[in-house]
Amino acid sequence: MQLEAKNVGFQYGDGPWLFQGVNVTLEPGEIVGITGPSGRGKTTFCRILAGFESPIEGAVHFKGAPLPKGGYHPVQMVLQHPEKAINPKWKMHKILNEGYQPDKELLDLLGIEQEWLTRWPHELSGGELQRFCVARALGPNTRFLIADEMTTMLDANTQAQIWHAIMEIAEKREMGILVITHESKLMQRLCHRVIDFNEWG
Template identity: 85%
Template structure:
């Protein structure tokens, strides 16, 4: 069971290519880093891997089949700004149950306190909101997680807690992780290999 991109390219209408001919295979349990300057298409490539954007060229497959268009997606993505990924009109318990019902063990591992569940998004900090976004992405059917600058805006303690939780879960489930970041130290600590979008 693998996530594979073959000859993937993307550009906006009438614009130059952001990238072309990108090949990537991620195996279960593998952690792959994607780095490079801003504006080179790292986030867009992550969105293509997650099925949130369609490539102009090439294709992405999961387990040798096209990415599913219905049901819970096996490739989930967590973005840098959690407030943009959640519905501000929902309380946190509803946001958390949007995809599935996480168990208390996962919530505890991510440091999510029970009292936060009845709060509105604006009542929580960015780090607290990001914990919910990560929990929501780690459903039982998630096989690959794309972390796009997932902890860049957070303090060091929160970063460490979230990455500890994610890597623990990934080990247990043999879940692959794609880490999109500018942080070289983070990639050195987490990644088995790194793809440079600058080349």
């Protein structure tokens, strides 16, 4: 059930290649870090893995076949800024149930309080919103999670709680995780291996 990028390349319009020849394989239960300076295309590559962008070259395969076009996507992505991923016109219970209905055990594990469900996004802090984004991404059909600087803007306690929850769920489900972060200590603590994105400039 591996996730595999084969010779993936991407460019905007007729501009220079952002990256070419990217080959990455992620196994179930494996935690892989991606490192490299800003502007090298790490987030764009992850958006391709999650189905938000299409590669100009190459392909992404899940279980040996092209990624599905419809239904719940097996690769979910959590971004650095949760407010950009949430509809400000929806209350939190509607946002949370957009893809599936999380159980109370998951909400408790992520520290999501029941009273938050009736609030508007602007009534919650960035850390509280990010907990919802993580819960929304951890549906029963999620096989790989991409964490793109997911906890960079959060305080240490919130970071620790969110990562503890994710690691517990990943172990239970054998879920693969791709981590993008500039925090070397976090990457060393979490990842089985680290990929240097500079290889594909």
